[in-house]
Amino acid sequence: MHSAMQSPREPQTSPPWRLRRRVLPQHTDHAGVMWHGTYLAWLEEARVEALAAAGLAYADLSAQGLELPVVGLSIDYRQALLHGEWIDLESWVLPRRGVKLPWRSRFLKPDGRVAAEASVELVLVDHVGRNGGQGHRLLRQLPAALAAAVERLQQGPA
Numbered sequence: 022m023h024s025a026m027q028s029p030r031e032p033q034t035s036p037p038w039r040l041r042r043r044v045l046p047q048h049t050d051h052a053g054v055m056w057h058g059t060y061l062a063w064l065e066e067a068r069v070e071a072l073a074a075a076g077l078a079y080a081d082l083s084a085q086g087l088e089l090p091v092v093g094l095s096i097d098y099r100q101a102l103l104h105g106e107w108i109d110l111e112s113w114v115l116p117r118r119g120v121k122l123p124w125r126s127r128f129l130k131p132d133g134r135v136a137a138e139a140s141v142e143l144v145l146v147d148h149v150g151r152n153g154g155q156g157h158r159l160l161r162q163l164p165a166a167l168a169a170a171v172e173r174l175q176q177g178p179a
Contacts, residue, residue: 035113035175035176036177036178037111037113037177037178038067038070038111038112038113038177038178039111039112039178040063040066040067040070040071040109040110040112041108041109041110042063042107042108043105043106043108044059044102044103044105044106044108046104048104053103053104054101054102055101055102055103055104057096057098060096060128060137061094063110064110064112064124064126064141067110067112067126068089068112068124068141068143071112071114071174071178072174075170075171075173076169076170076173077167077169087145087148087160087167088145088146088148088157089143089145089146090143090144090146091141091143092121092142092144093121093140093142094141094142095139095140096137096138097137097138098136098137099135099136100135100136100137101136102128102130102136106130106131107131108129108130108131109128110126110128110129111127112124112125112126113125113126113175113177114174114175115175116175117171118142120144120145120159121143121144122142122144122145123140123141123142123143124139124141124142124143125138125139125140125141126138126140126141127139144159145159145160145163145167146159146160147160
């Protein structure tokens with residue numbers, strides 16, 4: 022899957038957006054290892070929180086009839102994340118590639134080792150009913166508020 026997307030290991034030039042979470046019982050399987058679905062939920066939480074910190078609440082985007090669905094996803098698991106561990110999730114927004122907005126993230130264990138790396142690609146769509154249309158319409162140009170937020174996201178947190 023990496024052939025279609027940039028490698029999550031490519032060097033990042035801006036400071037990362039950070040999200041810190043503890044692995045709780047509801048995040049794990051019966052052996053106390055973090056369940057794969059938790060990675061996806063935390064990746065989305067990290068994107069939504071970074072977007073808000075960059076000045077645009079996802080709820081405001083949705084209120085305009087716009088959504089940023091995931092169209093590409095890859096996760097490379099390296100080490101298990103365990104019940105009770107504090108995890109730092111670092112994320113970067115890379116320059117747009119056509120209509121795709123790529124994010125790269127890594128999950129760090131308490132000792133700083135990389136437990137997993139992820140690549141996520143989003144697109145901007147206008148959802149059902151907006152402008153009297155039917156279905157979802159892919160938007161090639163970002164509205165001004167989103168374009169400004171993406172530019173701030175690419176620079177990293179202040």
